[in-house]
Amino acid sequence: MISKRKIRKILLIFPPSTVKAGGLRHCIHPLGIAYLGAVLRENYQVKLLDATAEGYENLEDLGTGLVKYGLSYQQIKEIISDYSPDLVGITCLYSTQFPFVKRICQLAKELSSEIITVIGGYHPTFLARECLEKERSIDFIILGEGEYTLQDILRQIELGKDLTQAKGIAFRQGDKLQINPKTNYIENLDELPFPARDLLPMEKYFSINIPMSTTSKYKRCTSILTSRGCTAKCIFCPSPNFWGHHYRARSKENVLKELELLIKDYQIREIQFHDDNLVLDKKRATEIFQGMIDRKLRLWWNTPNGIALWKLDEQLLKLMKASGCYELTLAIESGDQEVLSKIVKKPLNLKKVGELTRIIKKLGIETNSFFIVGFPGETKEQIRRTFEFARKLKLDCSYFFIASPSPGSRLQEICKEKGYLREDFKFETIDYYKSNYETPEFTSQELEELRNREYIKFNLGLIYRNPIAFLKRYFHIFTTNPKYLFKYFIDRCWPYLRPKINLTAETKL
Numbered sequence: 001m002i003s004k005r006k007i008r009k010i011l012l013i014f015p016p017s018t019v020k021a022g023g024l025r026h027c028i029h030p031l032g033i034a035y036l037g038a039v040l041r042e043n044y045q046v047k048l049l050d051a052t053a054e055g056y057e058n059l060e061d062l063g064t065g066l067v068k069y070g071l072s073y074q075q076i077k078e079i080i081s082d083y084s085p086d087l088v089g090i091t092c093l094y095s096t097q098f099p100f101v102k103r104i105c106q107l108a109k110e111l112s113s114e115i116i117t118v119i120g121g122y123h124p125t126f127l128a129r130e131c132l133e134k135e136r137s138i139d140f141i142i143l144g145e146g147e148y149t150l151q152d153i154l155r156q157i158e159l160g161k162d163l164t165q166a167k168g169i170a171f172r173q174g175d176k177l178q179i180n181p182k183t184n185y186i187e188n189l190d191e192l193p194f195p196a197r198d199l200l201p202m203e204k205y206f207s208i209n210i211p212m213s214t215t216s217k218y219k220r221c222t223s224i225l226t227s228r229g230c231t232a233k234c235i236f237c238p239s240p241n242f243w244g245h246h247y248r249a250r251s252k253e254n255v256l257k258e259l260e261l262l263i264k265d266y267q268i269r270e271i272q273f274h275d276d277n278l279v280l281d282k283k284r285a286t287e288i289f290q291g292m293i294d295r296k297l298r299l300w301w302n303t304p305n306g307i308a309l310w311k312l313d314e315q316l317l318k319l320m321k322a323s324g325c326y327e328l329t330l331a332i333e334s335g336d337q338e339v340l341s342k343i344v345k346k347p348l349n350l351k352k353v354g355e356l357t358r359i360i361k362k363l364g365i366e367t368n369s370f371f372i373v374g375f376p377g378e379t380k381e382q383i384r385r386t387f388e389f390a391r392k393l394k395l396d397c398s399y400f401f402i403a404s405p406s407p408g409s410r411l412q413e414i415c416k417e418k419g420y421l422r423e424d425f426k427f428e429t430i431d432y433y434k435s436n437y438e439t440p441e442f443t444s445q446e447l448e449e450l451r452n453r454e455y456i457k458f459n460l461g462l463i464y465r466n467p468i469a470f471l472k473r474y475f476h477i478f479t480t481n482p483k484y485l486f487k488y489f490i491d492r493c494w495p496y497l498r499p500k501i502n503l504t505a506e507t508k509l
Contacts, residue, residue: 006158007154009085012036012040012049012091014050014053014090015070015097016052021061027056027205032091034200044154049076053204054071055075073107087116088105092119092123096428096429098131102137118153120142124142124170145243147186149168153169197222212304220268221269224255224259229244232308234344236372270299277311292323299323301326302325302329303325309330314359327366330353333372334372336382339378345410369399371399372403373386375403379441398458401451420437420438
């Protein structure tokens with residue numbers, strides 16, 4: 001148990017990241033620690049460290065098919081030592097980052113056992129017991145959203161109060177683990193200050209310019225979050241559980257004020273909305289887009305995290321286009337209605353998708369899409385329908401993922417209940433392009449080969465469907481990183497462009 005002490009200096013860290021060998025290394029503004037920093041600096045001295053961005057060129061092959069990029073452990077340890085914080089907080093957005101998070105906690109404790117270590121994010125929220133059992137250098141885990149929870153922990157420690165009744169945290173009481181469920185959420189998101197972007201290396205993000213959507217129209221591009229949560233119950237997604245099973249949104253005025261400040265302070269020309277569901281509240285969304293037009297913000301924007309098609313209509317799409325929308329990522333998931341409704345549990349009618357896609361393309365908005373195959377209970381015929389559906393839509397780009405049992409998702413519970421998880425499965429090496437479990441319908445190898453072949457052929461096929469769109473999409477990557485593009489084609493595309501693999505009649509789609 002942490003004894004009463006005065007806390008003055010806080011270091012918040014976004015750890016190094018991983019990428020599939022040969023894949024593109026994204027560099028995204030870490031809004032999580034930026035929001036935490038904005039709240040905490042009202043009472044404490046706060047430093048933010050984005051170890052991914054600061055060490056972007058440092059690569060290390062992990063030998064698991066993944067490559068780590070970011071500052072080395074020695075560099076991170078030196079920064080902790082030089083800053084000498086009372087508390088080190090580390091976010092763990094992806095499960096593959098947990099080994100790095102764990103090691104950073106160890107480094108902090110090696111420098112001083114008095115440094116308080118706190119971690120948060122999706123992985124530790126849903127695997128709190130496992131994280132605390134695996135690593136004693138972790139003092140606290142914040143479950144779910146953390147701005148007010150971390151603030152409360154600090155106050156209680158400074159007052160020397162008992163934390164056993166604190167909500168939304170997990171910690172160790174001697175040899176006993178104390179896990180207090182999250183029950184309190186920030187209902188009025190307008191209360192929060194804007195993210196502390198001034199504590200981040202903003203010019204570095206602009207220089208690297210490989211955001212969540214891979215490409216952008218302008219270098220001076222940043223991300224923004226206008227809401228939290230989603231009302232859908234898709235079995236593969238842990239987000240509703242993380243944000244408390246309900247949707248909360250910032251007001252129109254609050255969002256527009258942040259956009260104006262981003263233009264004024266950083267000369268931002270492009271915005272990426274990272275909401276789980278930007279248009280869930282159509283009235284609010286309409287007011288935001290109309291406000292962008294009325295205030296002449298002249299921003300280009302897209303939705304790389306996906307958008308809820310069931311909330312879109314032609315009138316809203318026209319307004320989105322007029323306000324600067326140039327690209328939408330359509331979260332379709334499956335091209336088979338039965339899979340979508342009965343297995344995935346997504347409230348989407350595929351008949352509406354074709355109609356909306358025609359409107360979107362007519363408006364000149366570029367299209368990405370998300371499809372997921374390999375759900376428990378899904379058949380080979382249904383996977384084939386998904387591939388066919390994607391082809392019929394003639395989208396600019398489609399990302400085909402393999403259903404993966406992310407921590408906190410219903411899918412993870414199903415796989416565990418049915419004993420589908422592979423013996424060598426580990427959350428820390430999860431790969432959304434690989435099969436992490438096997439069902440009676442198909443083997444891991446079959447699923448991976450089918451997914452890889454369709455992904456490569458579909459996206460390279462853009463050069464035939466729309467040569468201009470192909471050049472626009474890949475010109476940025478080619479000019480900034482031609483070696484990556486060449487290696488990507490040789491290592492990951494060419495094997496699936498050769499004559500078809502010899503699948504048996506039983507396995508062929």
